[in-house]
Amino acid sequence: MQSRVSDIDSHLTIPPTDWYQSLTAAGLLNPAVHGPARYWLQVEGSFTRALQKQCSRSFHVEVRREGFATPTQEEARRLRIPHRQHAWIREVSLCGDNQPWVLARTVIPLKCLEGEGRRLLHLGNRPLGAYLFTSPHWQRGPLETGLCRPVIPGQPELARRSLFSGHNSSLLVGEYLLPALFQRNTL
């Protein structure tokens, strides 16, 4: 997988994360989910759109790592694909007003890349949400809440994730909230 991550911003990497079926379940272990991040853990519709609404100047997507790689065992299980099967894995920063607000990791199984799904290989800095929410094929499943275990100071502590299901395949989108997003006191 090609990486564009430098040492300077290594805190902008995704820590190991435990996933819970609901915000309430995660809240029993970490009440921070009910704090200022709560809105972002639950907001429906396109996350990109929700972030764009919060920007005063600009929004952009920065690709950090992208390529064929092996998902984690837990991701493979969630996607119901064989453990060692490669998938297209895309990791990006979603930046508001030139600051990283969210890290996103999307695992796209081979089956999703067939036919018009090939476009997913060439998104570059265009947000995935623009593709998923303008195509009638994709349906979002329920949101899970993630509690991260940061290993480097500044890494995200809270996350959300959901499956998007297409014709006969699903992809998995995880969004990891950086404190810069919800410590801005604007919501």
Ligand SMILES: C=C(O[C@@H]1C=C(C(=O)O)C=C[C@H]1O)C(=O)O
């Ligand atoms: C899934 C969406 O797409 C967003 C864009 C992403 C990307 O470009 O890789 C990743 C995660 C998302 O937050 C969305 O807007 O809801």
